Amino acid sequence: MTLPTMDTQVSYPAGQTESTATVLHVEPLPTGLLAVLLDTTPVHPVDAGWPDQGPDRAVLRAQGIELPVLDCVVGATDGSALHLGRDIPVPKGTPGWAFVVAHIVQPHAALIEGQPVDAVVDTGYRRRMSAGHTACHLAALALNLALANRWKKDVRTDALGSPDFDGTAIDVSLIGENESVDTYRLGKSLRRKGFVTEELADQLAEIESMLNTSLAGWVATDASVRIDRDGPLLTDRRYWVCELPAHDVRIPCGGTHVSSLAELGAVRVALSTTDVEGTTVLTMETFVGRSALGG
Structure with missing residues (x-):
């Protein structure tokens, strides 16, 4: 064959x-x-x-x-x-x-x-996974913004100009139906790059509140979302583009997404930390729609 x-x-x-x-x-x-x-x-x-x-x-x-x-x-x-x-x-x-x-x-x-x-x-499953993926990108941007003042050194920035904590510290990212879970290792390597980990756990509730405020503001804009691509083939580069009022956000991504933030309804994150063999691990859970509202 x-x-x-x-x-x-x-x-x-x-x-x-x-x-x-x-x-x-x-x-x-x-x-x-x-x-x-x-x-x-x-x-x-x-x-x-x-x-x-x-x-x-x-x-x-x-x-x-x-x-x-x-x-x-x-x-x-x-x-x-x-x-x-x-x-x-x-x-x-x-x-x-x-x-x-x-x-x-x-x-x-x-x-x-x-x-x-x-x-x-299956269009229903695709829609729920797409919502989870779009919300994951938004949550990463909100996390970068909330942690921006914790950097002592210059690092690469994200699509909104914030220090890219997500891209620097990400360990595992999993997209689910109307949700996502991202984990970040706050170890020696990250500290050497200039990130301040001290007292982060004590400030987790404040950081979480900042994230949810950013997410609520962005979702309320009903901004359009699209995928730009260099061509139709599997290996052609693709980009997630979200047309926020102040700035178009463009992120390399090969997944699927909703076409507007209006489709999300609501987005909320929950932050937690655990100790894994002496290294602090930050977990960000992101919820969309009814799950974000507690329903």
Whole structure:
């Protein structure tokens, strides 16, 4: 079977949730499942390089049958073999390699090369995940702003000009349905870069209040949100853009998002700290809509 020589075209950055595609390759996996590669897809895959947002829920429809997409992952091939997820041996965009979206499904005779299929995404799940991802970006900007006076040295700044605590200290970021969880290590490395960690835990309630005030103000603007991209391919750079009244915010991002802050309704964060093997870890939980209002 022939492996693709071109990157998959992806339409999820434009908000699409359904498209007709052609099967380019079907590969049996050791698990007994199939990896199905399409020429184009609206299905958001998980990227092992930064797996903050998981895969869409979706189905593939062909010849009157409907197959649930059990997983959707970024893969890569040099024409001789298909590598999936963490088994990809080269950086994204490496010349001579095609980077593809692999739809993992149960085996079925309808899935053959050249077969047209409809890929259909669960729109409700996509909407909730998109809300969680947009709110995650807003919360990171609000956190950077609230912690701006804790830096003794110059560091890189975020899209609003604040010292980029989020980008400097982030350990793990996980996007969920109408929520996100981000953890930050406040260790020696961060202190050497100039961040003051002393008394942060004592001021956590004040910092949290500052974040929620910023978030309420931004959400109240109903600012438009869009994804700008350099091209239609999986490896083309994409950017989250939020048109806040005072400043357009532009952040590199490969995920999915709402089209307006009005869709969020409300956003609230909760901060907490824990000790992990002698290092303080800051956790920021972000909640959207009814969850943000306590409902």
